[in-house]
Amino acid sequence: MIFLCYERCSTCRKAKKWLEENGIPFQERPIREQNPTADELLAWQRKSSLPLRKFFNTSGMLYREMKLSEKLPGMTEENMLSLLAADGMLVKRPLLILEDRVLVGFKEQEWKAALR
Secondary structure (H helix, E strand, C coil): CEEEECCCCHHHHHHHHHHHHCCCCCEEEECCCCCCCHHHHHHHHHHHCCCHHHHECCCCHHHHHCCHHHHHHHCCHHHHHHHHHHCHHHECCCEEECCCCEEECCCHHHHHHHCC
């Protein structure tokens, strides 16, 4: 299982602590230094069954600076993937990549259910 995170993100720190406290092994991948590729993002989006829009970090400074809330509705999936692959800070975190699914953001109950 791969855990994509940003070390300064409090939600990522909380999720990492939860994984460790529950004895769940994971491979940590820093999202800023090892940004997901467009192919990875597309595969993960399909595994998650979520719309690609849900992979954007809507509370991030870069998202707001780029005014993406206004631009995303008119963008193609290909354009969205290119944007997400260009900068890890645009990607919602943490991401937990499991064999059969992808969890986007940390919701403890959802993670508990997925990792049983």
